[in-house]
Amino acid sequence: MPTLFDAYQVDSSRYNEIFAADGTVHPHWYRFATTLQSMTASQMQERADLVAQQIHENGVTYNVYADPQGTNRPWRLGPIPNLIPAEQWQVLAEGITQRATLLNAMLADIYGEQRLIREGLIPAELIYGHNNFLRPCMGIKQPHNTFLHVYAADVARDANGQWWIMADRTQTPSGAGYALENRQIIARAFPELYRQLKVQSLNDYFLILRQTLSRLSPSSGEAPLIVLLTSGRFNETYFEHIYLARHMGIPLVEGYDLTVRGSVVYLKTLNGLKRVHVILRRLDDDYCDPLELRSDSALGVAGLLDAVRSGTVLVANALGSGVLESAGLLGFLPNACQYLLKEPLKLPSIATWWCGEDPVREEALSKLNRLVVKPAFPSQRFEPVFGEKLSKKELESLKRRIERRPYAYVAQELVALAQSPVWHKDTGQFQAQSSGMRVYAVASDEGYSVMAGGLSRVASHHGANVVSMQRGGISKDTWVCFGQSTRTEKPKVRTIGVRDLLRQDPYLPSRVAENMFWLGRYSERCDNNARLLRSALSRHIELAGDSDLSLEIALESCQFLGLYPEDKDLSSQLLAGICDAKWGSSLVSNLRSLIWSASQVRGRLSQENWITIAELQQEADSLRPEQLELGQALSFVDRLLMSLSSLAGFAMDDMTQDNSWRFLMLGRRLERLQFLADMIAQLLQTNAAIEQTGLDWLLELADSTITYRSRYLSSAQLIPVLDLILLDPSNPHSLQFQLDTLLAYLAQLDHDNDYGLAALRERLRSLNFDVLESEMDYPTRLPRALGLIAVLLQDIARTGRDLSDHLSLRYFAHIDTISQPTVSA
Structure with missing residues (x-):
């Protein structure tokens, strides 16, 4: 009977995660392999589709710089996990524990006595x-002498299945959040096997991390404020930054959100400045402080190093820990x-082999055709060079480069990486591809x-020997099987009493509030403009070139x-208004601004x-302006309005x-207020205000047609239309409703200034339609009455x-006549 492994080739010179060299299944894989061998290609593809669907629905992304997909490249996750029995894992874990202890001691020495040098x-x-x-970090003491709060190692197996460390990650190790997300997705894809294999939990890692940061924080007994510092979207x-902050229950901040006052770090919140005790950073060392480190950094916090030196804030990992990320150190x-x-x-x-030492360099050069040449420092920008792929002339050229700057080069043994099964939809078979792991x-x-x-992680395709997510690699969940959790105690947590209850986020960064504000504005702006463009486009299509009053009104608006x-x-103008990304006021341009604001929060x-x-x-990305037809554009606008309604x-x-x-x-509400006020004022200054066609258009634009018809069972007339759109407090599309809700929100923010909104609301309420009705009997006087309403x-x-500007100055830029308080967390 054919199976999904019929085309699977086992390379006897490499360790294979699922099959032994003689073709038998490793004992710890037997149950999983039996399940896979009993599945059809369509059944396996269903599992793979479930994984892909979860990736899409959860919005899991991994951004590759200069990637055509921009900042929304989907995370790649294979449906088959990597299985490791608990007894094998214990050996690896003991080695990783020692390695982390050693590297922490090396950091303490490098920035302290420097005995190793x-x-x-x-x-x-x-x-x-x-x-x-x-150098500015020399002599800085760390609480409990802990420099390395989190550590990661890239490991691989040799042909005998033994573990080797390929690289150390000591600066801002990434991937732990992706590992947790992988687990939650793959456990759903194979829930029965997940239970049967007694897979150990990943949660302890994150619990311990939170406990460690709290324990080492300079909080003097008060509840510490821990933040995760990101460089941004x-x-x-970036997905992992958001994921970790949410999972650990800590604010996600950017450098702009923090400020240093008197050697103390504060978070800029809506309620003033709140002291930060711990910064879990995902920002490279030299970008963290533009005052003492990299002066051109716009991502860091000016004065952060001074706060660290003063002992008022803990930064994890310690600043300068990236110095150990050098392949040249491995041999020492x-x-x-x-x-x-x-x-x-x-x-x-x-x-x-670090080529900075003469005997070592000579040995490396003598067998360069069997080695891989890499940069000694991460700041060097060149790809690994595989000696076996070079011609004799190219090898000689490489040797001369190394001899000119020997300290900048490292030569490493070319490892035949272990292989893991990867599902391929096109062939309906599993294929063996090179794999490694980050622990x-x-x-x-x-x-x-x-x-x-x-x-x-596995390589991007069969035959590739470089495992990298940047190069299109595929991730896998890692199951440590048939073991018991080593953690038996529940984590200690701070008891939250009645006095500690909160009804607001006390750590809401001003930047987050600002982006929420603009998310609201762009959402409403897209909705307003889409309705306006739809009214023009639909009439242009229906009239096929004929003139119409409502079309003229829509175009003027x-x-x-x-x-x-x-x-x-006209056709090209309307299409440009919908999908021309180069036109700043187009629908697509505003939609991209909406997405930008949403990505920030x-x-x-x-x-x-x-x-x-x-x-x-x-x-938005699927639109092709040069191929778009009017009917397709109208269909897009209709779908867009449905999504915006959601x-x-x-x-x-x-x-x-x-x-x-x-x-x-x-x-x-501000965006809707401005749009409606502008559109109604413009209409009232034209003859269309007294025409049924113009009033129908206004009801359509204000999304109030159904309400009007259900109330009046009549065609559109001036006074009831104006009452519904201007004064009706129950109509969410009326000006009265916008003013009422704006004033209510300002009061809830304890904002002591309404900037004239209340007075305008009273002027609006005082509109006397009795007078307007009497003026309707005198056609020459009616335009003046409508003009007065337009002025209001x-x-x-x-x-x-003006209110939008005032809110920005007070809450986002903190520039206001009212001083901002400094508050302890």
């Missing part, structure tokens, strides 16, 4: 020549381990604790807002909310109505714009 156990060139050796692992670790820990190194590194350790009060699993360029024929949005936003982006629904029913939500709604509406629109 003085004794010649590590070359001074590899330390002082490293761009992440930070363009970072390749055995002696360093014997010197610092008084014991041999348990887990060997891949054979490495994580976290500092605890008893040393280092290793995550019971990790981030397994589009021109008033500058929604499209006016140097083309992704951690505040529900999964369903984010899926809707991701679908909006897919819609966003509005999420805002009203899916989000906690706290201050971040209030700024979202302030943005929506223009005042309302202008005040709305």
Whole structure:
């Protein structure tokens, strides 16, 4: 009977994760392999599709710089996990624990006594020549002498299945969040096997990390404020930053959100400045402080190093820890381990020759055709060079390059990586591809604790020997099987009493509130403009070139807002107003601004909310202006309005109505207020205001047609239309409703200034339609009466714009006549 492994080729010169060299299945794989061999290709593809669907619905991305897919490249996850029995894992974990302990001791020495350099156990060139050796950090003491709070090692198996370390990650190790997300997805794909194989949990790692940061924080007994510092949405692992912050229950911040006052770090919140005790950073060393480190950094916090030096904030990992991320150090670790820990190194590194030493360089050059040449420092930008792939002339050229700058090069043994099964939809078969794994350790009060699993990765295609997510690699979940959890105690947590209850987020960063505000504005702006463009486009299609009053009104309104360029024929103008990304007021341009604002506050949005936003982006990206027809454009606008309606629904029913939500709604209501006031004022200054066609258009634009017809069972007439759209407090599309809700939100923010909104509301309420009705008997006097209403509406629109500026100055830039308090967390 054919199976999914019929085309699977086992290379006897490499370790295979599922099959032994004689073709039999490894004992710990037997149950899983039996299940796979009993499945059909369609059944296996169903599991793979389930994984892909979860990746899409959860919005899991991995951004590759200069990737055509931009900042939304889907994370690649294979459906088959990597299985490791608990007894094998224990050996690896012991080696990782020792390695983390050693590297932590090396950091303490490098930034302290520097005995390793003085004794010649590590070359001074590899330390002082490293761009992440930070001289300003010399002599800084770390709580409990812990420099390395989290550590990761890239490991691989040799042909005998033994583990070797390929690289150390000591600066800002990434991937732990992806490992947890992988686990949650793959466990759903194979729930029965997950239970049967007794897979160990990953959660202890994150619990211990949170405990360690709290324990080492300089909080003097108060509840510490821990934040995760990100470089922003363009970072390749930004999804993970959001994921970790949410999972650990800590604020996600950017450098702009933090400030240093008197050697103390504060978070800029809506309620003032709140002291930060711990920064879990995902920002490279030299970018963290533009005052003392990299002066051109716009991502860090000016004065952060001074706060660290003063002991008022803990930064994890310690600044300068990236100095150990040098392949050149691997060959010196055995002696360093014997010197610092008084014991041999348990887990060997891949054979490495640093070319800065003459005898070592000569040995490496003598067998260069069998080695891989890599940069000695991460700041060097060149790809690994495989000696076996070079011609004799190219090898000679490489030797001359190495001899000119020997300290900058490392030669490493070419390892035949282990192989793992990867599912291929096109062939309906499994294929063996090169694999490696990243393992994580976290500092605890008893040393280092290793995550019971990790981030397994396979090469992008069969035959590739480089495993990298940047190069299109595929991740795998890692199951440590048939063991018991080593953690028996529940983590200690701070008891939350009645006095500690909160109804608001006390750590809402001003930047988050600002992006929520603009998310609201762009959501409403897209909705408004889409309705306006739809009214023009649908009439243009239906009339087929004939003139119509409502079309003229719609086009004049589009021109008033500058929604499209006016140097083309009408069809091209309307299409440009919808999909021309180069036109700043087009629908697609505003939609991209909406998506940008949403990406800045992704951690505040529900999964369903984010899926809707991701679908909006897919819609926008799928448009091809040069191929778009009028009917297709109208269909796109209709779908867009449905999606925007879903966003509005999420805002009203899916989000906690706290201050971040209030700024979202302030943005929506301000945008709607300005749009309606401008559009109605423009209409009232034309003869269309007294025509049924113009009034029908206004009801359509204000999404109030159904309400009007259900109430009046009559065609559109001036006074009831104006009453419904201007004064009806129950109509969510009336000006009265916008003013009422804006004033209510400002009061809930304890805002002591309404900037004239209340007075305008009273002027609006005082409109006397009795007078307007009497003027309707005198056609020459009616335009003046309508003009006076238009002036009021223009005042309302202008005040709305002013209010937006005032909110920005007070809450986002913290520039206001009211001083901002400094508050302890």
